[in-house]
Amino acid sequence: MNKMKNFKRRFSLSVPRTETIEENEFTEQINQLNIQRNDDLVPNSLGLHTLHPSASPLASEHQAPSPTQLHYHSKVQHRRFSMEDVSKKMALPMDIRLPPEFLKKLQLESPESCKPLSRMSRRASLSDIGFGKLETYVKLGKLGEGTYATVFKGRSKLTENLVALKEIRLEHEEGAPCTAIREVSLLKNLKHANIVTLHDIIHTDRCLTLVFEYLDSDLKQYLDNCGNLMSMHNVKIFMFQLLRGLSYCHKRKILHRDLKPQNLLINEKGELKLADFGLARAKSVPTKTYSNEVVTLWYRPPDVLLGSTEYSTPIDMWGVGCILYELATGRPMFPGSTIKEELHLIFRLMGTPSEESWPGITANEEFKSYLFPLYKAQPLINHVPRLDTEGIDLLSALLLYDTKKRISAEASLRHAYFLSLGENVHSLADTSSVFSLKEVQLQKDPGHRSSIFHPGRGKNRRQSIF
Amino acid sequence: MMTSDSGFEDDIHTPSSSQQRLKGPGSRDPPYTMTQCHDLYSEYEEDHFIHQRNKQQDFLVLNCLSGQTQITAEARCVLVSWLIDLYKYFDLTFESCCLAVNIMDRFLATTAVASDCFQLLGVTSLLIATKYVEVHFPGIKLLLSFCCDAFTREQLCNLESLILIKLNFRLAAPTIAYFLDHFVNWEVSRIEARMEDNIPEEGKSWMIWKDCEEQLLNFERFKYLAFKVCEISLADYTFNRYQPSVIAQSALNLAKDLLREQLNESTIQNADSTHTSTDFLGDVEKTSQSLDDPDLIQQCTHELGLLASLNKELLQDIIKL
Numbered sequence: 001m002n003k004m005k006n007f008k009r010r011f012s013l014s015v016p017r018t019e020t021i022e023e024n025e026f027t028e029q030i031n032q033l034n035i036q037r038n039d040d041l042v043p044n045s046l047g048l049h050t051l052h053p054s055a056s057p058l059a060s061e062h063q064a065p066s067p068t069q070l071h072y073h074s075k076v077q078h079r080r081f082s083m084e085d086v087s088k089k090m091a092l093p094m095d096i097r098l099p100p101e102f103l104k105k106l107q108l109e110s111p112e113s114c115k116p117l118s119r120m121s122r123r124a125s126l127s128d129i130g131f132g133k134l135e136t137y138v139k140l141g142k143l144g145e146g147t148y149a150t151v152f153k154g155r156s157k158l159t160e161n162l163v164a165l166k167e168i169r170l171e172h173e174e175g176a177p178c179t180a181i182r183e184v185s186l187l188k189n190l191k192h193a194n195i196v197t198l199h200d201i202i203h204t205d206r207c208l209t210l211v212f213e214y215l216d217s218d219l220k221q222y223l224d225n226c227g228n229l230m231s232m233h234n235v236k237i238f239m240f241q242l243l244r245g246l247s248y249c250h251k252r253k254i255l256h257r258d259l260k261p262q263n264l265l266i267n268e269k270g271e272l273k274l275a276d277f278g279l280a281r282a283k284s285v286p287t288k289t290y291s292n293e294v295v296t297l298w299y300r301p302p303d304v305l306l307g308s309t310e311y312s313t314p315i316d317m318w319g320v321g322c323i324l325y326e327l328a329t330g331r332p333m334f335p336g337s338t339i340k341e342e343l344h345l346i347f348r349l350m351g352t353p354s355e356e357s358w359p360g361i362t363a364n365e366e367f368k369s370y371l372f373p374l375y376k377a378q379p380l381i382n383h384v385p386r387l388d389t390e391g392i393d394l395l396s397a398l399l400l401y402d403t404k405k406r407i408s409a410e411a412s413l414r415h416a417y418f419l420s421l422g423e424n425v426h427s428l429a430d431t432s433s434v435f436s437l438k439e440v441q442l443q444k445d446p447g448h449r450s451s452i453f454h455p456g457r458g459k460n461r462r463q464s465i466f
Numbered sequence: 467m468m469t470s471d472s473g474f475e476d477d478i479h480t481p482s483s484s485q486q487r488l489k490g491p492g493s494r495d496p497p498y499t500m501t502q503c504h505d506l507y508s509e510y511e512e513d514h515f516i517h518q519r520n521k522q523q524d525f526l527v528l529n530c531l532s533g534q535t536q537i538t539a540e541a542r543c544v545l546v547s548w549l550i551d552l553y554k555y556f557d558l559t560f561e562s563c564c565l566a567v568n569i570m571d572r573f574l575a576t577t578a579v580a581s582d583c584f585q586l587l588g589v590t591s592l593l594i595a596t597k598y599v600e601v602h603f604p605g606i607k608l609l610l611s612f613c614c615d616a617f618t619r620e621q622l623c624n625l626e627s628l629i630l631i632k633l634n635f636r637l638a639a640p641t642i643a644y645f646l647d648h649f650v651n652w653e654v655s656r657i658e659a660r661m662e663d664n665i666p667e668e669g670k671s672w673m674i675w676k677d678c679e680e681q682l683l684n685f686e687r688f689k690y691l692a693f694k695v696c697e698i699s700l701a702d703y704t705f706n707r708y709q710p711s712v713i714a715q716s717a718l719n720l721a722k723d724l725l726r727e728q729l730n731e732s733t734i735q736n737a738d739s740t741h742t743s744t745d746f747l748g749d750v751e752k753t754s755q756s757l758d759d760p761d762l763i764q765q766c767t768h769e770l771g772l773l774a775s776l777n778k779e780l781l782q783d784i785i786k787l
Contacts, residue, residue, distance in 0.1 A: 252514060
């Protein structure tokens with residue numbers, strides 16, 4: 001704490017509390033700077049003339065350092081090392097109160113002062129036809145409510161298409177929720193047939209509204225609708241779509257971290273799309289650990305259950321295995337309600353891990369403290385009799401304890417289990433649906449109550465998605 | 467034994483405390499902190515790298531200060547230097563720091579900012595970056611206290627929204643931190659692969675293994691030096707025009723040069739032991755040349771060298787470590 005005080009003091013100590021003096025001093029400095037800039041550069045002892053780009057072949061392409069920049073170079077040294085200087089400079093603006101009309105001023109100024117940014121101007125033209133405007137969308141009814149968002153069904157007046165409107169309240173103590181920031185910025189980069197499309201972002205005073213494409217069902221609901229007895233051919237098509245979307249994310253080092261049937265949306269064509277990226281985050285800093293509360297317990301891998309915070313792409317793959325089991329059997333694989341129960345269910349079926357199946361596990365304090373009985377792994381085929389040999393093989397590869405050996409999304413797509421879908425599914429463009437191929441078609445689910453597959457009745461189930 | 471999902475209670479309450487637990491080989495502490503990197507250079511690493519490299523042009527802002535009337539390169543330098551102190555104080559990742567500077571620069575390119583709001587812009591950019599990158603991010607109240615409470619929570623939140631809208635929520639900028647990590651991990655995984663191939667056994671020579679070990683020890687210093695150079699470059703407006711991958715590679719090149727100089731000096735003094743440890747230094751160059759324009763990297767390396775000589779005091783300790 002002492003350290004913190006010192007740190008703050010550095011900047012605050014030298015802050016004189018009279019505004020007028022500050023301003024005068026500041027203007028003076030600015031003026032001086034301008035004078036310096038206009039003056040010819042005085043060569044200094046640091047040999048900065050070598051920075052002159054005359055020798056560089058790239059001088060014409062890249063803006064050559066101007067005299068100002070050269071001069072600035074020599075300044076860097078002083079600035080960097082004289083903390084007094086730094087604090088003084090920093091202190092200047094601090095004491096001047098931010099004018100209340102600051103934000104307005106900023107926005108007003110921008111059109112003249114900013115360079116013509118193509119993105120900005122395009123944005124403007126889109127808004128002319130209704131993008132980015134709340135009045136473009138008609139709210140039809142509430143689909144669900146979560147901790148940081150409320151989701152409505154809506155219709156776009158522009159396209160007449162149904163949309164899902166995810167309203168995020170921005171009035172939080174800590175500003176915009178980080179989940180919203182992550183979800184929006186990640187989804188903007190993800191353009192794939194098996195990932196839900198973010199159509200538009202609308203910002204109003206107190207609210208951020210994300211406009212998603214509307215899908216009326218999800219995998220959980222689909223499974224319910226066919227009486228938990230899905231055609232094994234359809235299971236394969238859904239699994240392939242899930243892995244396609246996931247592989248696309250993982251290649252960008254984006255983890256979903258909350259895979260579950262409720263987060264896999266499905267439309268009337270049978271297209272499956274990953275949704276709810278609130279917990280996802282671009283994995284960028286390898287040594288950084290995440291909080292433990294990430295994946296819904298049922299689809300959570302044992303390494304995470306045992307306190308591992310080293311998250312990478314294999315954490316999503318365990319969940320994929322659980323989903324495959326659930327689609328093939330019609331019931332969740334490990335429906336534990338506590339961490340202990342969840343682990344127990346896993347070990348009873350997959351065998352209590354040993355040093356052989358999970359290197360390092362016997363040294364894991366968390367694991368040792370549970371004192372689980374030594375279960376032997378049971379043959380999966382006994383539990384998933386409807387799954388063929390290749391399917392069982394894939395399932396086993398997905399449910400490996402050793403995260404290094406667990407199969408990746410990319411490798412799964414090439415697994416023999418999917419051979420029957422043909423070769424063309426591998427050369428599809430990112431944004432093309434698997435159903436754009438004639439050979440890929442859903443079959444009638446044996447347990448389905450009415451005709452082939454009918455959408456609708458999405459209201460109640462959708463709550464779990466968000 | 468096949469049981470239904472609900473039948474687990476029968477056996478969960480029979481903990482076998484008497485049972486012989488398998489004794490593991492004990493916790494084998496990795497000899498270096500970077501050993502984990504080997505695994506991290508996973509199958510997706512290359513895909514991700516290419517993706518990041520292609521993406522960086524979209525997030526590069528040239529001359530972000532050209533539209534500014536009150537914000538100068540100097541003011542930016544002071545502010546970024548302060549942000550660097552701040553991210554260190556909060557123990558945030560370098561990634562957050564790089565992203566904060568990128569967010570700030572891109573906002574400056576869209577909007578003219580008054581000098582009295584500049585610090586608020588800096589601290590708000592840092593907040594957004596940490597919300598995107600970190601698991602835990604500093605509270606607004608604390609951040610504001612570091613600005614001597616010159617601004618209010620409302621002002622910060624308003625500016626946060628404004629930045630997000632102006633940037634259209636595009637926050638996934640590739641950073642110097644990422645590329646530095648990538649190049650270093652790639653190199654370390656190579657050395658480690660060599661180590662694994664030469665695990666000393668009885669009757670086998672320890673030479674190669676020890677060489678690698680020494681290389682890795684030197685690598686820590688090499689990596690840290692390159693990191694420091696990158697950190698300084700953030701504050702300097704001159705480097706604003708280089709892509710992050712170019713800066714990262716150039717910083718590695720520069721660190722290699724500086725260390726090699728130092729090692730050569732010490733080799734002259736005591737002629738043994740160090741000769742092997744520079745072997746790895748050539749490889750970085752090989753990697754980098756296949757990626758970006760070598761002329762551009764050379765130019766950037768040269769300019770980083772100047773910057774490093776301006777900040778000699780800061781780097782000297784690392785070089786001589």
